[in-house]
Amino acid sequence: MYFYDSRMTPPDEADSGEREKQERKIRELSFLHEVTQLASSARDWDEMLRIVIDRTTDAMRVEVSSLYLLERREGILRLVATNGLNRRFIGKATLRVGEGITGWTASARVPAAARDVRADPRFKWVQGVDEERFTSMLSVPLLIRDEVVGVMNVQTVRERAFDREEIEFLQTIANQVAGIIEKGRLQRDAERKLREVSALFEVSNVLTSTLELDEVLSLIVDRLVRAYPGAAGAIYLREGDDLRERARSGDLGKPAAQSARQAFTEARSIASGDHVALPLLAGERLLGAVALRVPGGIADEEITFVRALANQAALAIDKASLYAIERETTDNLRKLERARSELVAVVTHDLRTPLSVIRGYLDLLAEHDGTRRIPVDEAVAQVERLDEMVDRILAGVRADQPALSPRRARFDLRLAVLATLDEVAPLARRHRLVRPRAGGPLWVRGDRRRVGEVLAGLVHNATKYAPQGTRIRVRIQREGTRAVVRVVDEGPGVAPPDRQRVFEPYVRGAAHTEVPGSGIGLFASRRVLEAQGGDIWYEEGDRGGAVFAFSLPLDAKT
Numbered sequence: 187m188y189f190y191d192s193r194m195t196p197p198d199e200a201d202s203g204e205r206e207k208q209e210r211k212i213r214e215l216s217f218l219h220e221v222t223q224l225a226s227s228a229r230d231w232d233e234m235l236r237i238v239i240d241r242t243t244d245a246m247r248v249e250v251s252s253l254y255l256l257e258r259r260e261g262i263l264r265l266v267a268t269n270g271l272n273r274r275f276i277g278k279a280t281l282r283v284g285e286g287i288t289g290w291t292a293s294a295r296v297p298a299a300a301r302d303v304r305a306d307p308r309f310k311w312v313q314g315v316d317e318e319r320f321t322s323m324l325s326v327p328l329l330i331r332d333e334v335v336g337v338m339n340v341q342t343v344r345e346r347a348f349d350r351e352e353i354e355f356l357q358t359i360a361n362q363v364a365g366i367i368e369k370g371r372l373q374r375d376a377e378r379k380l381r382e383v384s385a386l387f388e389v390s391n392v393l394t395s396t397l398e399l400d401e402v403l404s405l406i407v408d409r410l411v412r413a414y415p416g417a418a419g420a421i422y423l424r425e426g427d428d429l430r431e432r433a434r435s436g437d438l439g440k441p442a443a444q445s446a447r448q449a450f451t452e453a454r455s456i457a458s459g460d461h462v463a464l465p466l467l468a469g470e471r472l473l474g475a476v477a478l479r480v481p482g483g484i485a486d487e488e489i490t491f492v493r494a495l496a497n498q499a500a501l502a503i504d505k506a507s508l509y510a511i512e513r514e515t516t517d518n519l520r521k522l523e524r525a526r527s528e529l530v531a532v533v534t535h536d537l538r539t540p541l542s543v544i545r546g547y548l549d550l551l552a553e554h555d556g557t558r559r560i561p562v563d564e565a566v567a568q569v570e571r572l573d574e575m576v577d578r579i580l581a582g583v584r585a586d587q588p589a590l591s592p593r594r595a596r597f598d599l600r601l602a603v604l605a606t607l608d609e610v611a612p613l614a615r616r617h618r619l620v621r622p623r624a625g626g627p628l629w630v631r632g633d634r635r636r637v638g639e640v641l642a643g644l645v646h647n648a649t650k651y652a653p654q655g656t657r658i659r660v661r662i663q664r665e666g667t668r669a670v671v672r673v674v675d676e677g678p679g680v681a682p683p684d685r686q687r688v689f690e691p692y693v694r695g696a697a698h699t700e701v702p703g704s705g706i707g708l709f710a711s712r713r714v715l716e717a718q719g720g721d722i723w724y725e726e727g728d729r730g731g732a733v734f735a736f737s738l739p740l741d742a743k744t
Contacts, residue, residue, distance in 0.1 A: 252271055302322065418478075462478050467497075592636050671735065678730075
């Protein structure tokens with residue numbers, strides 16, 4: 187005989203409850219299988235999170251689901267996905283561990299259910315994110331090997347008491363999500379390590395093939411930024427006690443630049459928020475700093491990679507800097523050698539004029555018929571002038587920076603021209619040397635002795651190219667703020683293609699190669715005059731012949 191106990195569940199009701207429980211389990215398993223499949227086919231991380239949140243909302247029969255992930259170094263939970271709260275705050279809204287129901291769940295690592303959040307002392311209102319229409323809330327932790335990686339929340343508009351099965355179901359979903367997140371993290375870590383190794387390999391290869399500092403810096407910044415999508419970076423090098431940016435990729439922002447200065451000043455790594463800065467050290471020498479900004483922040487293991495690249499950068503910068511110093515030293519030595527060569531060429535060319543004058547006097551001596559007095563004093567003066575030139579050559583060769591070094595002073599150009607023409611008269615004895623017309627003093631600023639050498643050289647050139655018996659005229663004019671001296675001959679002149687080239691070193695007119703000469707005289711004259719603020723040029727004569735003119739600035743007191 188069967189006795190019914192009112193305290194016992196009727197058979198039909200028991201069967202119904204069991205069927206409902208089985209149906210729920212089937213729905214749960216189907217849901218988890220669907221989430222796994224959808225998550226594996228998602229195009230990116232954000233899409234995967236949206237799929238999980240949307241399916242959780244449907245499966246739990248709630249109005250909103252949200253997911254917070256833990257940023258361990260900062261100790262904060264950041265909103266990464268939601269389908270009912272203000273989506274503009276995704277990636278921006280944060281809660282500290284232990285703060286609010288979400289933070290409490292992360293800290294305690296157990297689920298938390300609130301029938302009415304307004305009455306729960308653990309709840310914290312997040313301005314702009316939370317909405318007053320939501321009443322009940324269930325939070326469960328995302329655990330991976332007993333470590334919290336985030337928190338999943340569901341909320342309802344109507345008041346609701348979440349039972350044990352619902353809590354377990356949401357925890358199961360959270361565990362599944364945690365597994366997906368861990369799998370994604372491992373995949374991202376593998377991809378990141380591959381990018382890092384590739385970056386280090388590329389940098390190592392290029393560093394062995396180039397010593398150009400700017401090229402090295404650009405390469406390092408490019409490879410550093412390429413390892414983190416959306417990142418920006420820069421390298422700063424030391425200049426005295428300050429830093430100067432030498433290479434950049436992307437918009438770094440002021441905080442990262444300030445961190446670079448702090449890393450340089452304190453010679454240590456600086457990590458804050460989404461940026462990190464490290465000093466560049468070669469041994470104990472502080473060369474500069476590198477700064478990197480990565481959206482979403484940078485993990486400790488990623489800082490290790492940045493440090494490895496920074497160490498490579500420091501060695502490369504040190505090596506490239508030494509090469510740059512060596513190259514600059516070599517360039518300076520070449521410039522010094524060129525300057526000395528030019529000095530010797532210019533000054534030794536000047537020797538030819540007094541030698542020619544002395545030869546003129548010797549020719550006069552040979553032609554002496556006993557009735558003319560030979561100006562021996564003039565010949566001796568030219569010898570003394572040669573002696574001075576030799577001293578100048580020796581001083582220039584010994585100098586660290588050899589130069590023509592003109593001595594600028596106020597002098598009467600007209601008087602200097604006449605004196606020079608007296609000196610070179612023996613050179614022009616087979617020509618008719620026409621002196622400038624008489625006039626008052628013409629005061630200029632320059633080196634009187636060097637100006638005389640230029641004029642003597644121009645007269646000497648005229649005697650070589652103009653036929654014997656023709657005139658060589660010297661004229662002086664005042665033109666604006668300058669005094670101009672012209673030497674006019676009646677020779678063949680200079681062909682148009684050569685009129686600019688003849689003032690370059692070792693260049694001679696194509697039509698006059700049979701006349702002895704080195705092609706340095708006009709170049710030497712140009713160097714001497716330009717050093718005094720003057721100039722020299724060629725003009726075509728009215729009746730043929732050549733006209734070489736030079737100018738000097740008038741003295742301000744004139």
